Amino acid sequence: MHRFVVTPTPQDQLAYELSCPICLQLYSDPVVLPCGHNYCRACICKTVDALDKKAKTILRCPECREEYRSVDSLQKNFKLCSIVEGYQAAAQQLDPQTVAENMKEQAAYEALGDKLINKAATLVENMASLVDR
Ligand SMILES: [Zn+2]
Numbered sequence: 001m002h003r004f005v006v007t008p009t010p011q012d013q014l015a016y017e018l019s020c021p022i023c024l025q026l027y028s029d030p031v032v033l034p035c036g037h038n039y040c041r042a043c044i045c046k047t048v049d050a051l052d053k054k055a056k057t058i059l060r061c062p063e064c065r066e067e068y069r070s071v072d073s074l075q076k077n078f079k080l081c082s083i084v085e086g087y088q089a090a091a092q093q094l095d096p097q098t099v100a101e102n103m104k105e106q107a108a109y110e111a112l113g114d115k116l117i118n119k120a121a122t123l124v125e126n127m128a129s130l131v132d133r
């Protein structure tokens, strides 16, 4: 029987923090709104396209409803972008399956697992400075 309660690993937590609230995927080309929330540029563009442009609707953050001027004025979040890239690289490199294939020894596998947790913890700390507002 599978258990329904699963303790999130640091990696899961990090993946969650690095996921766009709109598409629920890792950010691609993330932009930051004045309120501090981040979205993929494509995703925030979609929310604007869905609005009736003739109505001169005020643009608002989908999460906190804070107003922002225009999609064009949004800054790319370079730091978040590089964290996502780092996470993807680390996840790929330390993917348990890849590790198991590359190194059959259990000890090596466990050591890499620890490294992944440490790496993820560091990235979560980095993220905290971005998302804690
Ligand atoms: Zn997105």
Ligand SMILES: [Zn+2]
Binding pocket: 033, 035, 036, 037, 061, 062, 063, 064, 065, 066
């Ligand atoms: Zn917001």
